[in-house]
Amino acid sequence: MIRLGLCCIFRNAPIKFRRTTARYLLSISKAKREEHLATICMHNADALYRALQFCGANGIGAFRINSQILPVKTHPEAGYDLGKLPGGDRIIARFKQCGAFAREKGLRTTFHPDQFLVLSSTDADVVKRSIADLEYHAMVAGWVTADVINIHGGGAYGDKKSALGRLAGVIRGLDPEIGSRLTLENDDRVYTPADLLPVSMETGVPLVYDVHHHRCLPDGSSAEQTTEAALATWNREPLFHLSSPLNGWEKGPCRPHHDFIDPKDFPDCWKDLDLTVEVEAKAKELAVLRLKNALTRDSG
DNA sequence: AGCGGTCAAGTTGAT
């Protein structure tokens, strides 16, 4: 069975996540700051619960949780401890209710921290802050029972081989709360599946195969070959990424995402797998539901 | 109420 995943936000459904900025938080009093953060974090825990309800009610099997679900959480000056905010215990309890709901409905939850998290960096401080961010993600993942924290390989610094060596070294030293959830994804500028598969096999961190990125940044392997190799890295239900290019494959830059998925971009070799496919499309839940219909018609 | 400037962070590659 294919399980389709929705990424972070909704196009039409009235479910919104709130955020704030470090600059604003640091411009107000400590009491006001904690009140503001508590309001936003509780709002986001509630919104997550409603997002999962929407997914459960609409046959969407997975939901990617935005990294800003606890905004500014690990900022050096504006960061905070959720449990110490006003009503912090209730906020944590609400996240745990999200986890209970997800388990009850068989929904999968995932994280995809943004590009500032770089484990291959030559700068020890960047790596340290990245690990702090992973700790935050792992903490929330524990509450909501997310089994994937997916990152890219980061920069190459003119020497891919050394960078991948640093990446593998950092991964090996991670706390199991992080390491047991961590995954690596091929990107569209630096690291191909062929670059990352050896790191996956060496560290036990699964490969999230993004077939769109692979078409933008090929490595000589076919989608079939890479699918097979990526599947072998998973010790749980595999998770892959799918999107369609805004301007077609023929002309212009292929990176920007389309509103919807062209069913022709769904690889045939994925169709009979037990697999989560996260749908990276700007029309969000509308695109997931449309693809779901197309796949159902296709097989039935 | 509406609009515009702004938002923590890293890296690459275009200018």
Added chain:
DNA sequence: ATCAACTTGACCGCT
């Protein structure tokens, strides 16, 4: 040397 592009709006503050 500088800066947009990644994700992509949503926020606050001013009118």
